[in-house]
Amino acid sequence: MKQTLATYRIVDSIAPDRIAEDLSSLGAAVRGSIRIVRSVYFDTFDWRLFAENKSLAVLSAENGEEIHFFDHGRQQTISRQTIEAAKGALPGGFASDLPAGDLRDSLEAVIEVRRLFPRLAMTSKQWPISVLDKEGKTILRLRLEQLRFRKPSGGGKSGSKGGKSASLGAQLTLLPVRGYGKPFMKAKRVLDRRYKRASKAAPPHVKGLKKIGTTPGAYSSKLRLDLAPEMAAGDAARLIHLTLLETMELNEEGTIKNLDSEFLHDFRVAVRRVRSALSQIDKGVLPGKVTAKAKKDFRWLGQQTNHMRDLDVYLIEYPKLQAVLPKPYKPNLKPFKDYLSKQSAKENKKIAALVKGRRYRGLRDHWRAFMSDPAALEDGEYAATPIKALADARIWKTYRRFMKEGEAIGKDAPAEALHELRISGKKLRYLIEFFQGLYPRKKVASLIKEQKALQNVLGEFQDAEIQSQAILRFGREMSDAGVAPIKTQMAMGMVAESILQLQDKAYLEFFDRFEDFSRPPIRKAFARLFKN
Known part of the structure; x- marks a missing residue:
């Protein structure tokens, strides 16, 4: 049975304990420690990554920083690399600044000789939730998170302060666990009754860009002319x-x-x-x-x-x-x-x-x-x-x-x-x-x-x-x-x-x-x- 993650929009005030209570009929819910992840998203002046439904971000959490290149169309990671492995190179430059390897090659295939610019800073406050069966095995994983966005500064470093700030509210993501398709589908039915599914139209960082007043894809070297046949x-x-x-x-x-x-x-x-x-x-x-x-x-x-x-x-x-x-x-x-x-x-x-x-x-x-x-x-x-x-x-x-x-x-x-x-x-x-x-x-x-x-x-x-x-x-x-x-x-x-x-x-x-x-x-x- 194919399992695809499901994401729900919920109000900011809802607590992880409430989510655990909603899923109590499926097993014992265990809440993990709060995790803060700060990300800075990059793109070229002509939005080449956005045009290909891809994103490049520097993610910063308690275990360090890494560069994450993601394909949103296929919902899979293209390549990732720690900042240490990247020899300290933040992607606020060219793909050629990165060490030779998969990340550099994959990125260069999309952006070619264009420079990357920091476009969005995102802070995600996350509460991981696991649901266990009677034997203590994990049958479901969920992530409750609150997202805030701002315009980045300081060359795109994840800790730098930026400009205008906005919130997307909270969202709950139900993540599939291999071999537990039935509990996953039951959980989806429960959550579908209680919460509204988040739109699949755009990933969170694209929504965040719009929240801070940036229109992704606003510039393109291609001609965009709104001509009508009868126009003089x-x-x-x-x-x-x-x-x-x-x-x-x-x-x-x-x-x-x-x-x-x-x-x-x-x-x-x-x-x-x-x-x-x-x-x-x-x-x-x-x-x-x-x-x-x-x-x-x-x-x-x-x-x-x-x-x-x-x-x-x-x-x-x-x-x-x-x-x-x-x-x-x-x-x-x-x-x-x-x-x-x-x-x-x-x-x-x-x-x-x-x-x-x-x-x-x-x-x-x-x-x-x-x-x-x-x-x-x-x-x-x-x-x-x-x-x-x-x-x-x-x-x-x-x-x-x-x-x-x-x-x-x-x-x-x-x-x-x-x-x-x-x-x-x-x-x-x-x-x-x-x-x-x-x-x-x-x-x-x-x-x-x-x-x-x-x-x-x-x-x-x-x-x-x-x-x-x-x-x-x-x-x-x-x-x-x-x-x-x-x-x-x-x-x-x-x-x-x-x-x-x-x-x-x-x-x-x-x-x-x-x-x-x-x-x-x-x-x-x-x-x-x-x-x-």
Whole structure:
């Protein structure tokens, strides 16, 4: 008989003795000593753990502290580690800060290169209760607990004082004991008559976040646009731009402080989407003079952040770059990493000055003022067109152009042809992402997935060419600066050569991927969704 734990909401004033009395017909209830458990829950800026229905917490009790990684969907622990075993590393940093092992690997698979931040401090006052049969064997276990939450501070240490506090009240959890299914079911029937089952909609820490005024999942780099088919194109364009501006603003602080590389990445993606919207959505919808200036402004902004992002990528990819070298050569690449780190620190100062600077702030504020006041300037000729009709026409046109360009690429095509196709593919993908809420979710998601697989190959091809050239350029810069020993230059040359081999592989893979993307079912799916 399958046993799953059952949790009940009860009033704060109820005592453990009352619970024991309720279950007296099943056996003798024994109350254990009160236990206080303090927990601090962590997540990334974009809530990656919450999105996967997982949690990471530092639990502190009388027997010490441990890091606990839990899967709430499967109701099972993924990994746990004492603070001592973690060499004192609290998870208010990166997964890579933890010692090599299961916890680090499992966590890194979810959060990748994002930093963890303390999100919630929880105090649980627990009364364990056991029910014994006539032979003194434990047939039931229960846990009565009172939960309090607050906003954490002090870097997420479990003993630090925090801000706003709130209570979830008390809850009683009935825990299964192997081999005693019948007493468990009897206890559930008894408790079901007396108490209200707690909602299974969310784990306690998620409810606690809401209690202290934090909305889990509030930020995501994915577009969340509430567009209606009959919405005027001008209104839709303004909503898109205001949403992208908000994404840029939310990532400003993390970019300035360089908290992790994804703040700048999300900032740049928002800028690229703005530029894509300006060229693909706003033509004929918003005033031409305004969009022409905005194109120049946002192109400048994107260019200013290119070098910092390149450095971030090479630092992120460094373990993979080092992995291609034979074992004796691996240490020789470290001066390259040191050089990247120093250049990154210098470039981040420039990026911080840029984001705090007058030109960027003026650009951002002017664009927001215009987008917030649709009456300020005259709209274009398509401003009143229903956005669904405009989306159909522009996605279909962009898709047909993309397919025509792809079909023209032969086995002897130059690299530039694949680069141009990648750009066209990005335009198509951005258009579909802007307007995906106007179409059946599963159908449009399937097309995005198919196109993404093709775009990934095109991206690998272009990245390989750029990266191989950049590594050789870095080698020359390091040599000029006197920080590139001969062994390091040789290792960097070997890495560049291995990357070019990956480019050759991506080139050949492109033709298979494009053939897959050209299959009749996918062509028909595009036509059914977007051909008007």
